[in-house]
Amino acid sequence: MASHSDMQPAIIAIMGSTGVGKSSFINTVTKNHRLPVGHALDSCTKEIQEVRLKWGEKQKPVVLVDTPGFNDSSMSDTEVLRLIAKYLVTTHKAGTKLTGVIYMHRIADSKVEGGTRRNFRMFQQLCGSKHLRQVVIVTTWWDKVDGIVALARERQLCEGETLFRPMLAAGAKMMRHEMRLDEGFSSAQAVLNHLLQLNPTDLNIQTQLVKEKRSLPVTDAGSVINHDLIRDARRCLDSLAAVQEELDKTKDATAKQTLEEERRELQEEKKAIRKQIKTLSKNLNERFVLWRILSSMGL
Ligand SMILES: Nc1nc2c(ncn2[C@@H]2O[C@H](COP(=O)(O)OP(=O)(O)OP(=O)(O)O)[C@@H](O)[C@H]2O)c(=O)[nH]1
Ligand SMILES: [Mg+2]
Numbered sequence: 143m144a145s146h147s148d149m150q151p152a153i154i155a156i157m158g159s160t161g162v163g164k165s166s167f168i169n170t171v172t173k174n175h176r177l178p179v180g181h182a183l184d185s186c187t188k189e190i191q192e193v194r195l196k197w198g199e200k201q202k203p204v205v206l207v208d209t210p211g212f213n214d215s216s217m218s219d220t221e222v223l224r225l226i227a228k229y230l231v232t233t234h235k236a237g238t239k240l241t242g243v244i245y246m247h248r249i250a251d252s253k254v255e256g257g258t259r260r261n262f263r264m265f266q267q268l269c270g271s272k273h274l275r276q277v278v279i280v281t282t283w284w285d286k287v288d289g290i291v292a293l294a295r296e297r298q299l300c301e302g303e304t305l306f307r308p309m310l311a312a313g314a315k316m317m318r319h320e321m322r323l324d325e326g327f328s329s330a331q332a333v334l335n336h337l338l339q340l341n342p343t344d345l346n347i348q349t350q351l352v353k354e355k356r357s358l359p360v361t362d363a364g365s366v367i368n369h370d371l372i373r374d375a376r377r378c379l380d381s382l383a384a385v386q387e388e389l390d391k392t393k394d395a396t397a398k399q400t401l402e403e404e405r406r407e408l409q410e411e412k413k414a415i416r417k418q419i420k421t422l423s424k425n426l427n428e429r430f431v432l433w434r435i436l437s438s439m440g441l
Contacts, residue, residue, distance in 0.1 A: 150238075152205070152342070153239075153342070154206050154241055155207040155209065155229075155240060155243050156168065156207060156244045157246070158211060158247060159212050159246075159261060160180070160210075160215070163179075163246060163248070163283065166179050166326075167244075167280070168206045170326045170330045171334060173327070177193065177208060186211075187210045188216075188217065192206070202338060207229065213255075213257045218417075219264070223264065223363060224358065227361075230348050231351050238342075239343055240343065240345060241342045242277070242337030242340060244278050244280050245277065245278070246281075247281050247299070249287055249296060250283035250287045251283075254299075260366065260370060264363050264366040266308075267362035268346060269346055270345060270347075270349070271346075272346075275313045275314070276337070276340055277315070278316070278333055279315070280333055281296060281299075281316065284319075284321070285320070296316075315336065317336065371418060371419065374415055375412075375415050381408050382405065385401055385405045385408060388401050
């Protein structure tokens, strides 16, 4: 007879940059095309979506959680983190732990952009340093790169000092999701089978938000964005001051016009930073923490 824990759904969350193939992976596992996938440069998934299925001979209930991608064209990383955090808090409050977390990375990307690095750092902080066995870094898009190049890239990603190595050294696993064979079903199956042997656990961000009652901007994951927000704000304000100084000095009409255009762009950037602060901090207490830091800089 199936035990209680066999009947508890195993929750597996899938995260990563936009377009890496999170929704496609879920469609492959379920062998249907329920989730919309991206077709253009625009990012596709806008909400957290749960897909329920029964897995394997024992018909184990599994919930795959599709998340909007980071580096999205229409949603800031702050908004994405907030959606994920909200889902994780609800899950935690319902007394359900996560069995696994998948972080997807496209092997076809010839270099790892700054945004991807930052998102991975955020992901690392979201998981925390305990229980990293629950984490699988899944590489996708193997069909779009020459085999030898892809293998070298994979080695570099595992062994390079900065990116995945610390997490792998602490217990996370790296696996491939390859479409070439059976449209990717067997590689997706291997990822799921690996995760389903593990015991469910809490993630760092859940502990910090629920047990420690921290606000999102001061969780470890939120701080990664804060750090960058503060850096971006500082850069924007410094540039604005420099442009203003030039404008005050210059007499040349064409130069004045160019500087005015530059000032307009920087003011737009400043507005966008303010908007991000609002999104990251939904309640007054959270906003206060961020405003205190940024207003001391003059934003
Ligand atoms: N060639 C190739 N295409 C892939 C692979 N995985 C996904 N795609 C394609 O990449 C596009 C984006 O895939 P999605 O599954 O929507 O990616 P996502 O990670 O869910 O993206 P967001 O929802 O925007 O975060 C789709 O056109 C997929 O068909 C892969 O391994 N190889
Ligand atoms: Mg998607």
